[in-house]
Each structure stands twice: as structure tokens, then as C-alpha cells.
Amino acid sequence: METENKKKHVPKLLGRALAFLGVTLGCLLLILLGVIWVLEKGPSPTATETFTRSVRETSAIRWVSRIFLSEEELEQYKSVSSPKEESASVNTSLIHMEEHVENAEDDGPGYEILDISEGTCKGKLLIVDDPKRVILGTSDNFGREAGWQLTEMVERYGAIAGINAGGFNDEGGHGNGSTPQGLVIDDGEVTWGAKHVGGFHVVGLDGDGILHVGFMTVKQAQEAGIRWGVSFETHDGLASALIVNGEVQKQNLGGGVNPRTAIGQREDGALLLLVLDGRSISTLGATMQDLCDIMLEYGAVNAGNLDGGSSSAMVYGGEIINNCASVVGPRRIPTAFLLMEEGDVDG
Numbered sequence: 001m002e003t004e005n006k007k008k009h010v011p012k013l014l015g016r017a018l019a020f021l022g023v024t025l026g027c028l029l030l031i032l033l034g035v036i037w038v039l040e041k042g043p044s045p046t047a048t049e050t051f052t053r054s055v056r057e058t059s060a061i062r063w064v065s066r067i068f069l070s071e072e073e074l075e076q077y078k079s080v081s082s083p084k085e086e087s088a089s090v091n092t093s094l095i096h097m098e099e100h101v102e103n104a105e106d107d108g109p110g111y112e113i114l115d116i117s118e119g120t121c122k123g124k125l126l127i128v129d130d131p132k133r134v135i136l137g138t139s140d141n142f143g144r145e146a147g148w149q150l151t152e153m154v155e156r157y158g159a160i161a162g163i164n165a166g167g168f169n170d171e172g173g174h175g176n177g178s179t180p181q182g183l184v185i186d187d188g189e190v191t192w193g194a195k196h197v198g199g200f201h202v203v204g205l206d207g208d209g210i211l212h213v214g215f216m217t218v219k220q221a222q223e224a225g226i227r228w229g230v231s232f233e234t235h236d237g238l239a240s241a242l243i244v245n246g247e248v249q250k251q252n253l254g255g256g257v258n259p260r261t262a263i264g265q266r267e268d269g270a271l272l273l274l275v276l277d278g279r280s281i282s283t284l285g286a287t288m289q290d291l292c293d294i295m296l297e298y299g300a301v302n303a304g305n306l307d308g309g310s311s312s313a314m315v316y317g318g319e320i321i322n323n324c325a326s327v328v329g330p331r332r333i334p335t336a337f338l339l340m341e342e343g344d345v346d347g
Contacts, residue, residue, distance in 0.1 A: 054256025060173025097269020123276035131209030136228035147177020147332035159338035166230025177332035182231025203304035204229025211265035213304035243303040259312035264303030277323040
């Protein structure tokens, strides 16, 4: 009799547990929706703009911006870049690297990694004295096989360090890093985007190690001597150029607060590889303006924005050394800028 009573109580207990769980989840959902409503429709225009622009930059939760805001209301938060044909060209004569590189070779490893803590921004900055030591790493079989995690990319190339580079198709946040966005130039060869008739927002290094950022066609990229190049633009079409010839490209500074990756170059040729964290308790992330401010503080003459969000990562010593925002581990990506040992890159 006692055993039968216990058996009868089991379904009741299970039902109560499920009911409690359902009520709890329902309450959490209502709280979450309430927070989103306050952020999207609340009394603070600044909070609404920051939140809306931030989620619109993501692949996985871009749809959140439409929960309480109409398409007409969202129009005012869409970032608008300048006409592509107005992109300035990099003046290569502003970069003078010979003396700096020669002196740096006698001072140590030729690179350093700094902890960045500027206002609400936190992350890592890798400074490379000789820009010719930085190359583009790529995964195999674009468009067919999944990309590689950054740790894998660094290991396969035998690199010292690396950061994520160009964008890739990532519908709904479920992309596997197989299909690059725009143009990829690998050791002077156009390996992706060659048949595209228009142009691309390009971030790349030429054969002399000079960084180029700007809108260009495949032919223009080849004429500029781009040896290692990628493309990236935000979901709202913001161009990648942040600083060109010492001038901040203000038309490209829209967007919200998110993890960021960027690359810049000082007048002496040293490269600045910057990764800023986000979506965590310690920091929500950085704006495009934050990227520019930090790049300018460290002497950038030219700088370009790279893929961000949960792709933003820096690897050194075989490990990711920044606070990667991806909750499922390092993302698979098609391209990465890699720091090689001296002598691994042809002069």
C-alpha cells in the first residue's frame, strides 16, 4: 500500500515541479521584456539609441530591436556611411618605417602586448614594430568547409600571435566561418571576391608593410599592391575606414557598444592590433569612436575596423588572452592577421 501511494505521488510532484519551472521562466521572460521595453521605449533617448544600435550590429539578436520599435522608428538608428566613391586614399608617403624597424630589432622581440583600460573599454593591444611580420591567415576551401578557430589558425601557421580579421556570412548568428565577406587577398592572390564587379571596404597590407584602408575595386586593390587584405562593413553598411592620413572618418563612427577588433599603423610603420572586450560584467564594449580614440592615443595615422562581436579575439601563447564574448567558445572564422617569427616573411 505504501509503495502504491509513493507511485501516485511521483506524477503530482513532477507536475508541481514543471509548473513551478514554467512560472519561473514566465516571470523571467516578463522581466526581460520589461527591461527591453524600458531600453527601447523608456524615458532615456541616449539609452534607447545605444541599446538599439548595439543589438542591430549583432547577427544573433538583431531581431530584438524590432520587439517594441517599428521599422519607421528604427530608421533613425540606422548608421549611414559616406558615399563609397568619397573614400580617401591612403598616402603611403606618410609612413616612414626603415629606421624604426632597424632600431627595434636590437631592442627585443620586436613586439609588445599592452593591457588596455580606457574609460569603460578593456582589452589588449599588440604592437608590432616590423609590419612585414604580419600576414593574413586563411582557412581552407572558402564557402565549402567550416572556418578555423583563431587558436587553430595561429597553430597551423606557426604564428606567435593573431587577431580575427575580415567579416563572414553569419545569418542569424549561426555562420560557420566558411564564407568570407567581400574580398580576400592572400599573398597577393585574390582568393575570394575576384568576380565581384563592384568594390569593397578593404583593410590590407601591401608588399612594403603599409596599411591601406578604404573602398576599392579588385583592380584598385591590386594596383595598390595589397598583399594581405580582407573586407568588413557593419550590418548597417558602415565602412571599415576609421582613420585615413591622420583624419578620423566621422561618417563611419555610428553603431553601438560591442566587442571590437581593429588594426592601425603609426607613422614609423609599427602596426597596432587592437581587441576590445564587451558583453560582460566588466565592460559592455566599445564604440567606433572608442576605437579611434585609442588608435589616435597610440599614434595611428591609418586604421580600419575589423569584424567584432563574439568574433573579437586575440591569441598569444596558444591561448585567447582577451575576454572573448562568445558563450560557446571561440568562433570559426575564415581569416586572421597573424604575427610571424622574424625571417618567416619575405622582405
